[in-house]
Amino acid sequence: MHELSIVLNIIDIAEKEAKKADAASISAIELSIGKLSTIEPVAFDFAWKHGVKNSMLEHARRITNYIDGKGRCNKCSTEFLMEALYQPCPQCGDYFSEIIEGKELQIKSLRIEEKIET
Numbered sequence: 227m228h229e230l231s232i233v234l235n236i237i238d239i240a241e242k243e244a245k246k247a248d249a250a251s252i253s254a255i256e257l258s259i260g261k262l263s264t265i266e267p268v269a270f271d272f273a274w275k276h277g278v279k280n281s282m283l284e285h286a287r288r289i290t291n292y293i294d295g296k297g298r299c300n301k302c303s304t305e306f307l308m309e310a311l312y313q314p315c316p317q318c319g320d321y322f323s324e325i326i327e328g329k330e331l332q333i334k335s336l337r338i339e340e341k342i343e344t
């Protein structure tokens with residue numbers, strides 16, 4: 227299950243950012259995941275639940291936006307919605323298209339709790 231390593235990687239990046247900002251914890255994280263990425267949502271949720279334990283994200287609210295796949299035909303330049311990789315162009319039927327959206331995996335935003343100075 228490669229989702230767990232992806233989750234751990236996200237946690238690592240988020241914690242580094244939070245520490246840089248001298249945060250006490252992370253209260254929310256917003257992710258963008260392309261529907262054409264190799265991430266399987268159910269497996270990702272499962273991996274997340276386990277991966278965040280004892281991390282700064284343990285109690286963070288997670289907002290996940292799944293981004294639709296979008297391709298551009300190499301032959302006729304038509305842009306179209308892609309539900310799967312290797313989907314033919316609806317205009318000319320060509321299989322060679324460029325994926326322009328839907329493969330991303332990004333941390334869109336982080337909300338952090340600042341340390342309370344005493």
Ligand SMILES: [Zn+2]
Binds near residue numbers: 299300302303319
């Ligand atoms: Zn085409």
